[in-house]
Amino acid sequence: MSAASAPASAGSAARAEPKAASKRKKAPGAKTPWWLWVAVAAIVIFCLLPFYWLVNISLKTGPDLSSASVFPPNPSLENYKSVFQNDDFTRALRNSAIVALVTTFLGVVVGSFCAYALARLKMRGKVLLLGIVLSITTFPQIAIAAPLFRLWSEIGLYNTLQGLIIPYLCFALPLSIYILVSFFREIPRDLEEAALVDGATHFQAFRKVVVPLAAPGLATTSILTFIAAWNEFLLASTLTSDPQYRTVPVAIAQFTGSSQFEVPLGTQSAASVIISIPLILLVLLFQKRIVAGLTAGAVKG
Amino acid sequence: MSEITLDGIWKRYPDGFEAVKDMNLGIKDGEFMILVGPSGCGKSTALRMIAGLEDISDGNLVIDGDRVNDLAPRDRDIAMVFQNYALYPHMTVRDNMGFALKLAKEPKEDIDRRVNEAAKILDLEQHLERKPANLSGGQRQRVAMGRAIVRSPKAFLMDEPLSNLDAKLRVQMRTEVARIQQRLETTTVYVTHDQTEAMTLGDRVAVMRGGIIQQVAPPKELYEQPANLFVAGFIGSPAMNFVPAHLEGDTIKFPFGEAEIPGWIKTRMKGGEGQGARDVIAGVRPEHFEDAQVEPDRPGLRFKAPVAVVESMGSELYAYFDVKSEHVESAELVELAADAGLSDLPSHGGDEQQMVARLSAASNAAPNTEIEMVLDTSQVQLFDPKSGRSLAQPGD
Numbered sequence: 001m002s003a004a005s006a007p008a009s010a011g012s013a014a015r016a017e018p019k020a021a022s023k024r025k026k027a028p029g030a031k032t033p034w035w036l037w038v039a040v041a042a043i044v045i046f047c048l049l050p051f052y053w054l055v056n057i058s059l060k061t062g063p064d065l066s067s068a069s070v071f072p073p074n075p076s077l078e079n080y081k082s083v084f085q086n087d088d089f090t091r092a093l094r095n096s097a098i099v100a101l102v103t104t105f106l107g108v109v110v111g112s113f114c115a116y117a118l119a120r121l122k123m124r125g126k127v128l129l130l131g132i133v134l135s136i137t138t139f140p141q142i143a144i145a146a147p148l149f150r151l152w153s154e155i156g157l158y159n160t161l162q163g164l165i166i167p168y169l170c171f172a173l174p175l176s177i178y179i180l181v182s183f184f185r186e187i188p189r190d191l192e193e194a195a196l197v198d199g200a201t202h203f204q205a206f207r208k209v210v211v212p213l214a215a216p217g218l219a220t221t222s223i224l225t226f227i228a229a230w231n232e233f234l235l236a237s238t239l240t241s242d243p244q245y246r247t248v249p250v251a252i253a254q255f256t257g258s259s260q261f262e263v264p265l266g267t268q269s270a271a272s273v274i275i276s277i278p279l280i281l282l283v284l285l286f287q288k289r290i291v292a293g294l295t296a297g298a299v300k301g
Numbered sequence: 302m303s304e305i306t307l308d309g310i311w312k313r314y315p316d317g318f319e320a321v322k323d324m325n326l327g328i329k330d331g332e333f334m335i336l337v338g339p340s341g342c343g344k345s346t347a348l349r350m351i352a353g354l355e356d357i358s359d360g361n362l363v364i365d366g367d368r369v370n371d372l373a374p375r376d377r378d379i380a381m382v383f384q385n386y387a388l389y390p391h392m393t394v395r396d397n398m399g400f401a402l403k404l405a406k407e408p409k410e411d412i413d414r415r416v417n418e419a420a421k422i423l424d425l426e427q428h429l430e431r432k433p434a435n436l437s438g439g440q441r442q443r444v445a446m447g448r449a450i451v452r453s454p455k456a457f458l459m460d461e462p463l464s465n466l467d468a469k470l471r472v473q474m475r476t477e478v479a480r481i482q483q484r485l486e487t488t489t490v491y492v493t494h495d496q497t498e499a500m501t502l503g504d505r506v507a508v509m510r511g512g513i514i515q516q517v518a519p520p521k522e523l524y525e526q527p528a529n530l531f532v533a534g535f536i537g538s539p540a541m542n543f544v545p546a547h548l549e550g551d552t553i554k555f556p557f558g559e560a561e562i563p564g565w566i567k568t569r570m571k572g573g574e575g576q577g578a579r580d581v582i583a584g585v586r587p588e589h590f591e592d593a594q595v596e597p598d599r600p601g602l603r604f605k606a607p608v609a610v611v612e613s614m615g616s617e618l619y620a621y622f623d624v625k626s627e628h629v630e631s632a633e634l635v636e637l638a639a640d641a642g643l644s645d646l647p648s649h650g651g652d653e654q655q656m657v658a659r660l661s662a663a664s665n666a667a668p669n670t671e672i673e674m675v676l677d678t679s680q681v682q683l684f685d686p687k688s689g690r691s692l693a694q695p696g697d
Contacts, residue, residue, distance in 0.1 A: 190387035193354050197458075198401035198448070199375040208400075212391045 051276070058269035065265050079270035088243045089271060092251030096275070099161050099247055100229040103168045107176050107225040108218055114173070115180030116206060120189075130181065136174045145238045152239055159242045167239075168229045176221040183217030184210065219286040227279055248275050303365040303455040303488055304330050305351060311359035312346050312512070320346040322512040324360070328456075331486040333479075335503035337493055339535070339640035343512035344492045345460055351490060352381050352458050364455060375404075380449035381458040385465060386441050388433040388448075394420075395429040398447045419451045422481065439470045446481065456488040463498065475501060496536050500524065508532045510636070530689040531633040533584045533682055539619060540637075541682070542656040543629045546583035553681065555583060556626035556654070557604040560678035569693040581692065582629055584682035587619070590658030592666060593673035606658070606674040608666050618660040620672075623653040633689050 059075040157163035195205035233249040240246050252271045255264040305328040312321040321343040328334045336344040349355040353374035362370050369377050402412045420426045423443040449457050463471045482489050499506045500520040507517040516528040527533035533541050547554040606622040666672050683692040
């Protein structure tokens with residue numbers, strides 16, 4: 001036995017060596033070639049330019065708005081001030097926050113329950129069920145907007161925040177479930193069983209062992225759900241008409257200039273910049289949670 | 302501290318597969334019981350049924366006088382050590398070990414005290430604030446043990462707890478496990494496929510095959526009086542040699558000579574049966590051979606053996622030699638070979654049977670030479686070729 005394992009381990013050691021050597025080649029000492037930096041810079045500029053232009057416009061007022069200069073000639077925060085003085089906008093901001101947060105919370109809770117069941121239960125047609133759930137995401141929203149408008153009007157959900165949260169959940173859940181199923185599948189079943197033997201109920205095992213380990217997945221799905229609900233325009237504009245219940249994207253679209261002939265470009269840009277900020281903060285915050293390898297060390301390493 | 306009784310336990314899966322068949326086993330208070338067998342023999346399933354992680358299809362599981370078939374794992378007061386340790390990766394070692402106590406809502410000081418105690422026993426004190434990912438394999442294994450120990454449960458269930466360690470550490474942890482169990486005197490059920498672990502750790506060992514317990518006995522008895530071919534072939538390393546033999550009156554005819562039937566077997570053989578001529582399978586442990594040159598005075602059957610291969614272990618020699626005989630055929634031995642991965646090896650010549658002898662290091666056996674071998678025939682085991690049952694085992 002030991003005689004047989006000795007040559008085997010020697011063989012694996014020999015195999016490990018070239019691997020280690022190739023790793024050393026990529027060590028931080030080696031320099032990144034200059035053209036890679038150029039490529040990175042090009043991509044970053046390409047991606048950020050629209051956003052920069054948005055900021056650029058938001059700092060311009062009056063006749064400057066029609067200028068194409070890369071830097072605003074007379075930068076001012078006038079647009080931002082006027083946006084915050086607009087009650088419709090601040091109310092819409094609050095509505096958006098409520099709708100997006102509630103959708104995210106419900107989406108993560110319901111989604112993680114569904115996904116856990118799909119990942120763990122032994123049942124027939126699991127793959128088919130997941131496929132059907134996922135196929136919902138391929139529905140064009142415009143197809144349901146009109147029927148939903150009729151239905152919501154009939155049952156009194158038109159012009160309510162709940163009326164927005166429900167369809168948002170429908171569109172957010174499939175992807176959440178799909179992402180979470182793959183995360184839950186990765187978590188060794190032994191961990192839950194250990195928790196059960198340690199005296200946990202099934203729900204405790206889920207909450208204290210499975211959920212913390214699936215945190216990166218939960219963070220990802222929350223971000224996606226939040227962004228989708230925060231940015232959604234089509235359903236929000238179809239299902240609300242009263243400024244009382246408008247969300248931010250709709251409110252911005254409804255901005256009016258001081259006169260009929262003025263395009264409210266400056267205030268719209270400022271508002272757009274403002275509503276982008278929570279998303280940027282959110283991604284930066286959650287980025288810390290999206291750390292791969294959180295399960296490292298759970299089982300034999 | 303408690304007794305565990307398995308009374309006619311069955312495990313049937315929906316597809317009709319029976320993983321455990323009519324298992325009867327009484328585990329005494331404080332006993333170290335080993336379930337051993339090749340992979341797929343149902344030993345892990347049996348353990349998981351005791352833990353409550355697997356439903357019991359039929360039969361009664363009794364812990365401390367209470368039937369616990371329908372209790373959830375958390376209500377059975379047992380601790381389990383998993384093969385891959387199943388440490389909670391998001392908790393520190395301290396939290397891992399205190400998790401069960403925290404769930405039981407023990408006071409904080411109590412938890413700390415008991416975790417510290419367990420950490421002291423396991424030499425984990427300086428690692429309490431670390432996460433499992435930062436521990437070595439052996440340390441993780443000890444944390445898994447610690448998680449079981451802190452609870453002072455009715456029983457420890459261990460599912461191949463050492464199989465993920467490398468060979469040297471495994472031997473070290475084996476003694477550790479034995480030491481801890483002796484110190485705590487907690488009833489322990491330990492599943493392994495490694496017969497060395499089974500022999501060294503257990504108070505008693507239950508050998509399983511195909512969901513059926515083959516024999517339950519202390520290690521020494523298992524080794525010296527195996528109930529059937531399977532147990533004989535499974536226990537012991539190198540494995541027992543099997544050759545076809547023929548009984549005639551009081552003599553055994555081996556392919557390499559003749560000897561008298563050992564007295565202890567004869568007295569155990571039922572009157573009438575075994576008398577007269579019959580075919581048997583003879584089992585010979587490698588250590589019952591010796592080089593006749595090393596011990597010239599040793600009594601026993603002497604014969605010339607053509608040695609093919611010699612493996613020196615330093616303290617002893619393993620000499621492989623071939624014996625002319627027809628092949629021993631038995632489902633049990635085929636299964637053992639399959640489990641050991643030997644079935645893929647080219648089959649040995651049809652009329653030659655390879656034997657291994659464990660000789661003293663002083664022997665000058667060399668490859669491709671012929672030496673005189675002496676066999677202690679009083680130690681020979683005899684098995685019925687059809688049923689595989691030992692002739693020395695009182696039949697039913």
